[in-house]
Amino acid sequence: MSGARTRLIALTRKEVRQMLRDRSNLIVGLALPVVLILLFGYGLSFDVTDARIAVVMEDSSAATMNAVAGLAGSDYLSPIWTHSMPEAEALIRAGQADAILRVPAEFTRDLLHGQGHLQLILNGVDSNTAQSIESYATGAIQTALAHISDRQGGPAASASVAIVQRTWFNEAGNSTWFLVPGLIVLVMTLIGAFLTSLLIAREWERGTLESLFVTPARPIEMVLAKLAPYLVIGVIDLTMCLIAAKFVFGVPIRGSLWIIILSSLLYLLVSLALGLVISGVTRNQFAASQMALLASFMPALMLSGFVFDLRNVPVAMQVISNLLPATHFMGLIKTLFMAGDYWPQILRANLTLAAYAVVLVVIATRTLAKKLD
Amino acid sequence: MTAAPVEATALRKSFRDKDLGEITAIDGLSLSVRQGELTALVGPDGAGKTTLMRMFAGLLKPDQGSLHVLGIDVARDPQQVQDRISYMPQRFGLYEDLSVQENLDLYADLHGVPQDQRRDRFARMLEMTDMARFTARPAGKLSGGMKQKLGLACTLVRSPDLLLLDEPSVGVDPLSRRDLWKIVLQLVDDEGLSVIVSTSYMDEAERCAQVHVMHRGRLLATGTPAELREKARGLTFVATPIAGMPARDLQARLIDVPDLVIDAVPQGGNVRFIRRPEADAARLAGLLDGASSASRPEELEDSFMILLREQDQGASPVATDMPPSGAADNGQPVIVVRDLVRKFGDFTAVASTSFQVGRGEIFGLLGPNGAGKTTTFRMLCGLLPATSGQLEVAGRNLRVARAQARARIGYVAQKFALYGNLSVRQNLEFFGGAYGLGGRLLRDRIAQTVRQFDLDPAAQSGLLPAGYKQRLAMATGLLHRPEILFLDEPTSGIDPLARRAFWRRITSLAKGGVTIIVTTHFMEEAEYCDRIAIQDAGEMLAIGTPQQVRELAGDAGARDMNSAFIAIVETARARREAA
């Protein structure tokens, strides 16, 4: 038994040394997460600000001015005043405006008859932004009109339904709050995808495995030794992410920190083992790098429910997404950050991840079975 | 502990190749290895030596037959075997980013060597390998020979019950080779180690107690070196060429007549040859054409050559219709090197080196691993800028000359440097195209080259046996008919048969006016050269004809080039140490 311990320590020491001697490992393992934290915290946002809206004033009466004045007051919109539709259309085509608000010539007249019409034309390409602009613009105009009506002593509130909206977990709808927890998933994924996916393949290519095989070292020892140093890197990254989330971006951590840490470690293990499996199966650094990028990182970014809500996708896609370990961890980490300890999910996700970890470590061990044919 | 180290019966192993179908590597082979002895496996490339070694080590499972190593059925329990043996593969997998000491520690830990034994063992290994000074150096920064010695040291961190060495001296210079063998022999003497070594050096096999000659997955012969030598008794001679005739010309004459002469190699200005038992004496005398011949004691290499030639009876002789160089001889030297220096940081790889090479000359650059030969080569070919000094190849410095100037040289790198996943034809087509050959001309050249070098155009290059890879590399380097051919250790790792063929091609190229610069670790090959230079630690120690260099070495050099080389390098090192 002590032989196994000595071997494990020796192999781990070797992996640590190799990791530390190639600076590119540390750049990807430690610097890339910092870059990602900054990009996610500051760079990515779904929150539209200063959307450029071209306003075509075909009617410039005082009533009109009052109606559209609300646009200028909005934090989210920045109106560009134009005089004709062709001018506004040109702005859209050139990508200098995202929407057009057209005030038709007969607006004032119609308004006096009780029913004015405005036309809002949106560039629908970015549907999210377009929908945000629509609600901001509509809201701004309605508010302005309500003010006018109030000042003129218009009719008091009539029978109508008012929505009292409560958004749980993220009252302000701040997208940073859900992007930053998702970042932890991505960082844990990329360490596996980028760092461990080359480890076994490199040993095959450089011929170091043949010598290693004919020693008392057991495959499982080689696998564990390869996992250990990158687990440490992962823990450092996790710490950086948590600190940044809490103190830089002010994302709430409503669940217990220990569960977040333990779940993250479990996912980290899954991710690292997946990298090793890719490495051991391909035995070739070129193929391994492509596979890692395609099989682990891209799906984690696109299919795990990171930005795209899985409740919106077809059932078949939900099934596929649920095959990804990242999906289970993504759901869990968002809940842990924003909602709190929700035990049914904590148990289900962690058991799933544990099962993945066991299976992947077993497969990785198999790929190191001491055989050359 | 009484079980024989290896007991193999009717072993069979084949591999599936998607182009060539089933390839039988080991074909019903039986052999047994005795306890406490040094056993050699010799055989040409592709004989199945490495496959057999890997089966012994439990890395490959035999398809049929039974294999017991140390009394254990390897196929059933490879790990138990691997716990007790030590194995040094052909390419020992040193972790190049770890230091010498760290590599040793790793293997000592894996083999569970106790700390108290470790200190003595390491000290002894480092002393034997002469690496005590380099323990902190990363393994990747060691020269080829040092790497090999470190690999052996890692393999020998403990005394195994059986030691497997797969071609341990490939690419290793004579000095390192001598050290390496000293270590192995000492362990066999001191610890009664059982060792199996595969090799293509017959002088190494000669030191073993048992020799198994393999060919195409079968055993051709087994016995002690003395028993095997019997086969050549009475057939071995040495011929002295008439005055003024280079030994290699006589050698070429002899080896070109396979029905009279089995083998011929130049040595010490003479030509050693083996005659066919049934050779007609009169015809042989005619062939010698005045050169005097005397019989000499037979050696293991002679028997080996006889055994192999028996097998390859039908094989066509080497095509010697090598293309002549297009350049006219104007009497000017083709390569001029003056005070060439190359430094990497504060390490001087090449120190103030000067030499000239004339047209059609074969110029041999010899030296231990790390002597600066490859660096010199890379500078000549324009791959590396010189730190200072003057350097001209065909009148130009290739580093700054226009691209077309490079068309005048051919370069065969030390490591196989063609595209392994392309076929032979595709490699030839690419390099032909890169040299501006095309259409009909390229097709004709390729057809001719494939025939001359006896290559299979459809084979995948990376899977060729070592000897064929070397042929392909040379064929590629010659496709565009260069005036100057650079060959960096072209014969390391290839068997004697292939080496004969290689040198036959080289001598006929030189006859056609091609200038050849070659490095080699086989000192007897220096005899093929017109002039040789010996380099060590970046410095030029000797330069001249093989005869002159041997004379320079004094008594030691009188025997053969190997001894002359060792003497010259050791004298220079002693002088440097004293200074």
Place this chain on the structure above:
Amino acid sequence: MQALLLYIAQTFALIRKEMLALLKDPSSRALLFAPALMQTLLFGYGATYDLTHAPFAVLDQSRSAASVEITARIEGTGVFSRVATLDNASQIAQQIDSGKALLVVVFPADFESRLAAGTESPMQVILDGRNSATSGAAAGQVAAIVAAYNQSLGAGPPVTITRRAWFNPNFESRWNLMPAMIASLSMLQTLMIAALSVAREREQGTFDQLLVTPLTPSQILIGKALPAIFVGLAQSTIIFLIILFWFRIPMAGSVWLLYGGLLTFTVAAVGIGLSISAVSLSMQQAMLYTFMLVMPLMLLSGLLTPVRNMPHVLQVVTYLNPLRFGIDIVRRVYLEGAGFADVAPNFLPLVAVAAVTLPLAAWLFRNRLG
């Protein structure tokens, strides 16, 4: 003339070799083209912001005609589907926490009586804010339904706003995302192939053999760049065809302009890849540097979130990102039918990146000491 022909013939030999190395065996061919195909299909279905069957739960304490009417309207849009009908407020948390319901609509007991009294009657909408994009979209939808209901009560505002969406009339987020894939998915592998091309030859020792041939750095550059560009464009074509014929997103602009843009973009990407390759000493380094670069390139490209939402400093940084301009050209040509004049400014940064990286790579081939 002779020299030019020789130049072309030599370069062609190299291109042919590179193509063979990339496409020779079926597994490497599969690795080049299967991922583009699979990812396009997966992301086409999986990457969407559009609510479809968004699960919601109802807690109707008024059990009135009005509440039933509004609930029916919510269900009738096809955007929402009811997953639970709750009995009391204590069940709300469970629905939201478990993620079973994206939103819970609560009608208080006095919901109808307040309406009957001619006053404003509040209904509560509780949203799961863990994904603010989805919750925002759901809130917007519910608001629109309620506004329409109010209108039917005659409580409509004096001004109506008619909305028209150009280029993407139904606000399908797939329309926005998929054309961007044409540029971004192919860039991933193109960059990697280029980055590994020289690094692999260095590691395997074949680069020296290449350097002693009469090939000039410019020929090596072209020989290495063209196959990577070809693979990139081939992948783009696969993605383009899937989007056009499988997902049936209508193409509004000129195919020539689209390919002109893609070509320029791919050349810039390959330039970056080859520069990485020329700097790297091993394949591992080349790969890691590529990864290091790919992440920011993707995130700062406007693929997932618009560049305009970024802080000003980062927006300036994106001028160095070819993917930003590649995606912009593709989206606008594909969806908006933009002409060359409209997207011309996008070409400038791409050409600039290519003009710097390609010569840099060529210079590094010979002058990087190994």
